[in-house]
Amino acid sequence: MAETIVQLAAVLILGAILLGITRLMLGPTLIDRIVAIDMLTIIAISLIVLYAHVSGRFVYIDVALVYGLLSFLAVLALARFLEKGL
Template sequence: MAETILLAAAALIFLGVALGVLRLVLGPTAVDRVAAIDMLTITSISLIALYALVADRFIYLDVALVYGVLSFLAVLAVARYLERGP
């Protein structure tokens, strides 16, 4: 039962990755592309958390947490840049 739930979670995560890449490629504006990159970082954080659960190595959750903070700061920096204009 637990394996089925983990496989379903992995399938949904990879569906999110596919949709994020699609938005990244098709996004007509820079804001769409930044949102797609942010979505890809969130899905990769969830993939890291899922791997930590499967591998029973919860130190990877610290990696996911740091990656989330860095992603948040990067999105803030890009948003400030886009707000000012090129």
């Protein structure tokens, strides 16, 4: 039962990656592309956490937390740059 749930989660994550890449390629504005990149980083975090669960090495959760923090700061910097420049 647990393996089925993990496989379903992996399929859903891969589907989300495909949708995110599609939005990144087709986004008509720069803001759409930035949001797509932010969405892809969130999906990558979920993929890292899923891998940590499957492999049993929970040190990867720390990696996912740091990656999430850096992603958040990068989106803030990009938003500030687009609003009024650095």
